[in-house]
Amino acid sequence: MAKVAFLGLGVMGYPMAGHLQAKGHEVTVYNRTFAKAEAWAAEHGGRAMPTPxxxxxxxxxxxACVGNDDDLRSVCLGPEGAFAGMAAGTVFVDHTTVSAQVTxxxxxxxxxxxxxxxxAPVSxxxxxxxxxxxxxxxxxxQVDYDRAEPVIAAYARICRRLGxxxxxxxxxxxxxICIAGLVQGLAEALAFGQKAGLDGAAVVEVISQGAAGSWQMANRHKTMLADEFDFGFAVDWMRxxxxxxxxxxxxxxxxxxITALIDQFYKEVQLMGGGRNDTSSLIRRLTR
Incomplete structure (x- = not known):
């Protein structure tokens, strides 16, 4: 078991840190809004600290699981950043989706x-x-990955070093890139089915068992047909x-x-007021 600090308690980081504590690691958390870190510690045990x-x-x-390149720099660098508190030999594991450049x-x-x-971005x-x-x-x-992988395993189904x-x-x-194309294809198919007068859920029951099946189809078609998007991965973050x-x-x-085109479709969703909606809200462009 390891002593672990977890920085960033958003919709991903909060449960990820919880899994670490549940697996027996000794976890200390930080969040920009300190009250959220205190709430995590009250729920899961462990400790909350006011600075990285x-x-x-x-x-x-x-x-770390924060928002973007600048957020990552801010929790790593400077006199109150994590690097200032880390001893030599400590491993920093970044679960944020950021540029390879800042990495x-x-x-x-x-x-x-x-x-x-x-x-170590996640999906x-x-x-x-x-x-x-x-x-x-x-x-x-490789040596850093080999040390970190057993800790990451607390919340991973699969974990691989790719280079x-x-x-x-x-x-x-x-x-x-793959997700953007899949969601757009699913949105177009469901909107097409609605225009054609078909029962979208009944059709998906059939085609999801064949070559068209995907995680997006299985997990998002019902809410897309119901016009429900107040959950999941926000359009703002996808952009x-x-x-x-x-x-x-x-x-x-x-x-x-295709990615560039779908990015502009997501921009349209933002302009419709859907920046915080789930990425599956692409269908709203086609059904409004």
Whole structure:
């Protein structure tokens, strides 16, 4: 069992930290809104600290799940950042979806200070975090990954190292590219069925058992047909992720024409007031 600090208690981080505590790790949490960290400690045990530095002091591993590149820098760097409280030999594990650039930047800082850094973005959504069955894509030195993997296992269904620093984030970009296309295809199919006068749920029962089946179809078709989207992974966050994908594609010379188009569809959803809706709300463009 390890001493673990967990930074960021959003819809993903809150249950992830809970799984660590439930598996017997000694967990200290930090959240920008300290009251939420105190509420977590009251519910799960463990401790709450008001700064990343204080949370990281004495930890063997520091896990983070925050919002974006700037949020990650803010919890890592500076006099109150986690790196200031981490001892040499400690491993920082970043579950945030961020750019590979900031990952490599922070990994270099950590290495210069004798600390490990593993980029480990996750897929599986809020339900995956709550049920402890996330898919975790990792990058970093093999020795750091080997140390961190048994701790990550507290909330992972699968965890794999895919290469050096930044590889985890690049794999997460591939994940988001795939999801964007799947959700748009599902939205178009369901809207088509409605226009044709078919029972969408009955059709999905059949086609989900064939080649068209997907996680999105199985888990989102009912709420899409019911026009319910006040849950799940927000459109605002998906646009952040797709922005990272598109910027990286420009850097490496990759072509993402469908991703770029769907990003603009999500922009339309934002302009309709749906920025906090689940990503499956793409269908609203087609049925309004």
């Amino acid at each position: 530095r204080e949370a990281a002091m004495g930890a063997d591993f520091v896990m 490599r930047e922070l990994a270099a800082v950590a290495a210069a200070e004798g600390k490990g850094f593993v980029d 599986g959504g809020q339900a995956g975090a709550q049920n402890g069955v996330l898919s975790v894509m990792c990058g970093g030195a 050096d620093s930044g590889a985890g984030q690049l794999a997460k970009m591939m994940n988001q 952040k992720d797709l922005g990272i994908c598109l910027a990286t594609a420009d850097e490496i010379g990759a072509s993402l024409p």
